[in-house]
Amino acid sequence: MGAIFCESAAFFLVAITSLVLFPGIANAHYWPTTRHYTFDVRMQNVSRLCHTKSMVTVNGKFPGPPIFAREGDQIVVKVVNHVQYNVSIHWHGIRQLQSQWSDGPAYITQCPIQSGQSYVYNFTTLGQRGTLFWHAHISWLRATLYGPLIILPKPAVPYPFPKPYREIPIIFGEWWNNDTEAVIKQALQSGGGPNVSDAYTLNGFPGPLYNCSQKETLKLKVKPGKTYLLRLINAALNDELFFSIANHSLTIVEADALYVKPFKANILLIGPGQTTNVLLKTKRHLPNGRFLMAARPYNTGQGTFDNTTTAGVLEYEYEGKSNANASVALITPTLPAINDTAYAANFSAKFRSLANSQFPAQVPRSVDKSFFFTVGLGSSPCPKNQTCQGPNGTKFSASMNNISFALPTRAILESYFSRKSNGVFTTDFPRTPLIPFNYTGTPPNNTMVMNGTKVVVIPFNTSVEVILQDTSILGAESHPLHLHGFNFYVVGQGFGNFDPKKDPPKYNLVDPVERNTVGVPSGGWVAIRFFADNPGVWFMHCHFEVHLSWGLKMAWIVLDGKLPNQKLPPPPADLPKC
Numbered sequence: 001m002g003a004i005f006c007e008s009a010a011f012f013l014v015a016i017t018s019l020v021l022f023p024g025i026a027n028a029h030y031w032p033t034t035r036h037y038t039f040d041v042r043m044q045n046v047s048r049l050c051h052t053k054s055m056v057t058v059n060g061k062f063p064g065p066p067i068f069a070r071e072g073d074q075i076v077v078k079v080v081n082h083v084q085y086n087v088s089i090h091w092h093g094i095r096q097l098q099s100q101w102s103d104g105p106a107y108i109t110q111c112p113i114q115s116g117q118s119y120v121y122n123f124t125t126l127g128q129r130g131t132l133f134w135h136a137h138i139s140w141l142r143a144t145l146y147g148p149l150i151i152l153p154k155p156a157v158p159y160p161f162p163k164p165y166r167e168i169p170i171i172f173g174e175w176w177n178n179d180t181e182a183v184i185k186q187a188l189q190s191g192g193g194p195n196v197s198d199a200y201t202l203n204g205f206p207g208p209l210y211n212c213s214q215k216e217t218l219k220l221k222v223k224p225g226k227t228y229l230l231r232l233i234n235a236a237l238n239d240e241l242f243f244s245i246a247n248h249s250l251t252i253v254e255a256d257a258l259y260v261k262p263f264k265a266n267i268l269l270i271g272p273g274q275t276t277n278v279l280l281k282t283k284r285h286l287p288n289g290r291f292l293m294a295a296r297p298y299n300t301g302q303g304t305f306d307n308t309t310t311a312g313v314l315e316y317e318y319e320g321k322s323n324a325n326a327s328v329a330l331i332t333p334t335l336p337a338i339n340d341t342a343y344a345a346n347f348s349a350k351f352r353s354l355a356n357s358q359f360p361a362q363v364p365r366s367v368d369k370s371f372f373f374t375v376g377l378g379s380s381p382c383p384k385n386q387t388c389q390g391p392n393g394t395k396f397s398a399s400m401n402n403i404s405f406a407l408p409t410r411a412i413l414e415s416y417f418s419r420k421s422n423g424v425f426t427t428d429f430p431r432t433p434l435i436p437f438n439y440t441g442t443p444p445n446n447t448m449v450m451n452g453t454k455v456v457v458i459p460f461n462t463s464v465e466v467i468l469q470d471t472s473i474l475g476a477e478s479h480p481l482h483l484h485g486f487n488f489y490v491v492g493q494g495f496g497n498f499d500p501k502k503d504p505p506k507y508n509l510v511d512p513v514e515r516n517t518v519g520v521p522s523g524g525w526v527a528i529r530f531f532a533d534n535p536g537v538w539f540m541h542c543h544f545e546v547h548l549s550w551g552l553k554m555a556w557i558v559l560d561g562k563l564p565n566q567k568l569p570p571p572p573a574d575l576p577k578c
């Protein structure tokens with residue numbers, strides 16, 4: 001147990017300090033460059049909470065290895081599948097300009113990489129910098145297949161905030177005693193809610209608040225009077241997390257690899273699929289205490305969920321003195337109530353784009369096409385001869401505009417490119433709900449969803465607005481909605497039903513936050529805008545894996561523009577086949 005801890009902890013710490021030492025990362029002479037990685041997907045025995053299990057990993061690591069690059073670099077990752085499962089990897093937040101075939105969601109942009117096969121993902125980081133991550137995008141494999149993807153600014157380009165002394169990635173995840181593939185399979189068969197995780201983790205470690213997990217604790221050793229950049233990533237499957245460090249306030253400077261106007265907060269909220277960069281200013285003098293940094297969920301849903309708390313420890317070191325001693329008091333942060341929607345709303349309202357001359361906010365001021373999508377849960381019929389464990393003996397389902405998206409058996413991008421959409425997808429995804437109702441009021445008496453593989457087709461460079469409206473059909477719940485291929489501006493949000501007369505005049509079109517994943521407020525709505533300047537097939541879905549499995553997803557097809565670099569390139573030769 002101890003050995004595992006030391007080895008994995010050292011792995012992350014080496015990764016951190018090597019940011020400054022890594023040749024090519026530091027040296028402008030080697031920039032821009034192509035960064036080659038090999039991801040061997042293989043089984044590995046890993047132990048936590050006194051359970052050892054054989055899990056799917058990249059290169060035997062849990063969490064997976066970090067990827068480092070500088071803005072403008074090319075990233076080439078050869079993924080080799082040595083496991084019995086089908087695999088695909090998504091580079092979350094990478095825009096995939098002219099590399100649409102490298103986006104990764106299975107049956108959307110590619111067929112899975114089957115056992116024994118490999119595929120080379122090849123994409124640029126042009127115009128992007130910040131904290132992102134990579135994760136599997138098929139079934140629930142991302143439970144263990146995930147890792148940081150960190151893009152530093154171009155050489156000699158400073159951050160728009162004080163230069164940190166050190167940078168530390170912290171990736172939130174989960175530990176499951178059980179096999180997550182078995183968990184989702186069982187849930188989809190029974191129609192009920194899936195089992196929940198046994199612990200949350202920080203860089204793979206549950207921390208001291210769980211049984212049998214004392215040694216599996218992330219320890220950050222810091223010096224007094226320094227500024228650290230924490231690169232926080234939520235890779236958990238099904239939970240938004242509150243995060244706080246006892247007796248320290250944090251300054252938020254970036255969200256989803258886009259700079260924001262700095263603001264202070266003692267407690268952060270970070271949804272799955274979101275990243276947040278924060279500055280941690282350490283105390284001026286060696287304090288007489290150690291500080292827990294803890295995370296636990298924000299949840300308003302009706303189902304069961306993992307309500308445990310993961311924690312790491314912030315320890316100070318100075319001139320050979322340290323407070324990393326069990327006898328030193330451990331100070332615990334206060335986290336909001338699990339259902340504290342007011343805190344969540346207040347916090348997310350604080351994000352603003354930097355919107356300066358170097359990083360302008362290019363918000364679409366007018367809209368060519370506007371869409372209104374409901375997001376939420378519903379049910380689907382129980383197959384005859386089966387008893388189902390979902391609501392009233394039905395199966396749980398989830399939908400956008402009452403369509404529960406069914407994954408096709410061939411990839412949509414390939415079918416679209418070769419003009420063979422027949423039997424794969426249809427282009428009639430509704431622009432607004434077919435039957436309007438009071439979305440956040442008393443649920444309608446029919447909660448059954450429809451299903452299909454329906455997409456929206458839009459011309460190149462359309463200025464798009466989407467209102468994402470939560471429904472309270474099976475209880476109001478926040479949904480972290482993620483869009484592939486684009487960043488979007490969050491121009492408005494509120495509670496209750498979106499009001500097309502009263503709400504748009506209150507939009508922020510000056511400095512709204514730009515991101516790739518937004519929490520649709522529990523019992524509320526958000527309005528997002530983006531220019532569809534990236535031709536291809538782009539997935540949009542809830543980043544709660546369970547809702548994704550239940551069908552809370554759809555796809556956009558953005559048509560080619562006129563110029564050569566506005567067209568979908570042909571597929572690479574090694575693109576996996578179905």
Ligand SMILES: *[C@@H]1O[C@H](CO)[C@@H](O)[C@H](O)[C@H]1NC(C)=O
Nearest residue numbers: 042043044045046052053054
């Ligand atoms: C994991 O542990 C089991 C039981 O000890 C062993 O049979 C298996 O070979 C191990 N797998 C790997 C990949 O090390």
Ligand SMILES: *[C@@H]1O[C@H](CO)[C@@H](O)[C@H](O)[C@H]1NC(C)=O
Nearest residue numbers: 074076098120121122123572
């Ligand atoms: C990656 O893509 C770039 C740009 O399209 C191309 O020049 C390069 O040859 C590709 N590399 C590999 C290993 O596929």
Ligand SMILES: *[C@@H]1O[C@H](CO)[C@@H](O)[C@H](O)[C@H]1NC(C)=O
Nearest residue numbers: 051176177178179182183198
């Ligand atoms: C799931 O884990 C529990 C212990 O947490 C164990 O008792 C049970 O057998 C496991 N089930 C499966 C299907 O692995």
Ligand SMILES: *[C@@H]1O[C@H](CO)[C@@H](O)[C@H](O)[C@H]1NC(C)=O
Nearest residue numbers: 178179181182183184186195
């Ligand atoms: C789900 O949890 C139940 C109760 O703990 C357990 O019996 C079952 O084996 C679990 N299922 C899976 C697939 O792990």
Ligand SMILES: *[C@@H]1O[C@H](CO)[C@@H](O)[C@H](O)[C@H]1NC(C)=O
Nearest residue numbers: 296304305306307308309338
């Ligand atoms: C967590 O959930 C369990 C089971 O639903 C419950 O018994 C327990 O009180 C909850 N704990 C907290 C801290 O909310």
Ligand SMILES: *[C@@H]1O[C@H](CO)[C@@H](O)[C@H](O)[C@H]1NC(C)=O
Nearest residue numbers: 299300337338339340341342
């Ligand atoms: C949050 O949960 C507590 C305890 O379960 C409950 O008393 C309270 O009404 C809930 N608050 C909201 C806003 O739902």
Ligand SMILES: *[C@@H]1O[C@H](CO)[C@@H](O)[C@H](O)[C@H]1NC(C)=O
Nearest residue numbers: 381382383384385386387388
């Ligand atoms: C349903 O169950 C009945 C009786 O057990 C059986 O005769 C029938 O074949 C089953 N139908 C299906 C579709 O499985």
Ligand SMILES: *[C@@H]1O[C@H](CO)[C@@H](O)[C@H](O)[C@H]1NC(C)=O
Nearest residue numbers: 379391392445446447473474
């Ligand atoms: C389940 O059935 C009960 C009684 O018929 C009804 O009151 C309730 O609304 C139903 N719930 C759902 C989710 O359909």
Ligand SMILES: *[C@@H]1O[C@H](CO)[C@@H](O)[C@H](O)[C@H]1NC(C)=O
Nearest residue numbers: 437438439440441442496497
């Ligand atoms: C929707 O339902 C809510 C909660 O019951 C209610 O307050 C609101 O007035 C209703 N809105 C409309 C437009 O009927």
Ligand SMILES: *[C@@H]1O[C@H](CO)[C@@H](O)[C@H](O)[C@H]1NC(C)=O
Nearest residue numbers: 437438442443444445446447
């Ligand atoms: C279902 O709701 C509709 C409209 O709200 C109402 O007209 C209808 O009578 C309801 N049906 C049942 C069976 O309650």
Ligand SMILES: *[C@@H]1O[C@H](CO)[C@@H](O)[C@H](O)[C@H]1NC(C)=O
Nearest residue numbers: 380381397404406450451452
């Ligand atoms: C999709 O809907 C049809 C009926 O329209 C139903 O037969 C089928 O089982 C549904 N598929 C899923 C995956 O729910």
Ligand SMILES: *[C@@H]1O[C@H](CO)[C@@H](O)[C@H](O)[C@H]1NC(C)=O
Nearest residue numbers: 084085086111112114577578
């Ligand atoms: C893997 O994907 C292929 C192609 O879609 C499919 O035919 C096969 O059934 C899948 N295998 C597994 C083990 O899921």
Ligand SMILES: [Cu+2]
Nearest residue numbers: 479542544547
């Ligand atoms: Cu959701």
